[in-house]
Amino acid sequence: MNAMDSFIAGIEWIAAGFVGLVAADIFISVMLRYFFSYSIPDGYDFGRLFLGILIFWGIAATSYRGAHITVDLVWESVGPRLKRFIDVFATLVLLLVVTVQTIMLFDKVAQTKAQNVLTYDLQIPTWPFFLVAWLGDVAAVLLIAVRTFRLVFNPKSVNEEHSTAPVE
Template sequence: MDRFIDGIEWIAAGFVGLVAADIFISVMLRYFFSYAIPDGYDFGRLFLGILIFWGIAATSYRGAHITVDLIWESVGPKLKRYIDVFATLVVLLVVTVQTIMLFDKVIQTKAQNVLTYDLQLPTWPFFMIAWLGDVAAVILIAVRTFRLVFNPQRVNQEHPTEPVE
């Protein structure tokens, strides 16, 4: 499972690089050669959407997102664990509903044959890749919830070299 988690993080990092490269190359071509990449705007917004959903997946397991822990900081370890489990279950519910709705968007986009402006490429594969990021987020949040309940010391721990007893 730790390799799967690492893989999700690497995929998210790859999309960060892809979005940065798209922006950099677009600006350089426009500035120095007065040339625009065909569908550069469409690719940029579609890659950014993909990045957002894979970013959600990457931050979901680690709990590396922005949080406000005023109550959590003031309670004992047992109550902290209950709060963590409850919060993670709420996030799991919300992201699961989001994943279902995004799948509906993939189906609608394919059925409506939505295309990019210049190259007339179908956009539904980009939506599908974003949806897969959301599916990965659901899986990682479920793993986080399982580990919070049954093995809480493994949640934010770096990958151990020896099995945890």
């Protein structure tokens, strides 16, 4: 495993960690509310903010692997060269969309910090949560760029069934 594969695995572990964090928050909140009639201060805000972070880190993890939902009707019916073209084109479009999203999300981080948006109970600033979500989006841009590079120059290095077709 080279450094880039270690970086990719690290991104996936971070995303998995946030899945566990969101699940733990929900489980603990429900148990405390049901058995003890107690709620975690800012439990709703933390759940909402962690879910936002999870979404952006999840985008990073699935974008590289190509593990998101796809419809491959056209792709399945064409030859290997056109399959590779479709893969590269689709990945470039994804790179463009996620790059624009990352730029816009950074603006949201800056606005949230400037407006001093706080959680309801504990009055904790929310901009650090937005920053962590933005870092997930930055990771997605980097991983999609790596995926694009690998699809163009070494398609067999991408861990996905689409890249296993021989190149003519």
